[in-house]
Amino acid sequence: MKRNWNWAIWVGALVVLGGVLSYPLFFIRIPALRDFPWANLPLIGLGLVLIGVGMARAFRQPSVFRGRIFGSVLGALMLALAALFCYGIFVGARHVLPASPGAPQVGQTAPDFTLPDSKSRPVNLTAILNSPFAPNGEVGLGTGPTAGVVLIFYRGYW
């Protein structure tokens, strides 16, 4: 007797895979869904439930549904993938960066510095605080103090 295709296992695996991959490929661009994977966790959960449903009927009605062996393998793989995703987001990402206890704190004076801009012109912090930028990045064209300067330290352009 030809047994039925156990679609729930396959669809569930695809949903888990999509739930994991859509984080780096898409949701990382949306701050609210990047800071906490609100979109990805429900997707991954749904996928695992589907696999569970498929597995349950494969074992309860082995004469009707296929999938006991490949379902177990695929289910274990997807469970491992989901665990890896959660580990990466909730543990891995939070134990990477140094604490930086010596960084300037609110109320302290920012240590002055001079660094070259992208056209190798020297830029001094105190100087730019007292002289706003023109929109094209020229330094020292404005007059009077700025409202403040935002300094963004970033990891480099990979």
Next chain:
Amino acid sequence: MDSPTESETLRQSQGYTFPILSDANLDVIRRWDLVHPHGRRDGADISRPAEFLVDPSGKVRWVNLTDDFVVRARPQEALAAFDAINKSHTEQ
């Protein structure tokens, strides 16, 4: 860290109008205690992500040092810190 030339390429490709400074030797990054040891994929030291708002007197008014790799500051946070500076000016 990126050289001025690399930063200029980035600035032009993204259309950024703000200046991008280069700290190729990590002098300032080290002085500000922002080094992320071996942070780059090839094992080199780089800067950790960090954001500061400095007021015209040189005082730090807002700091964001994320402890989570994927969570970064939102523009609204910096703008709110600017508002706080302006408010304190009006009150004086």
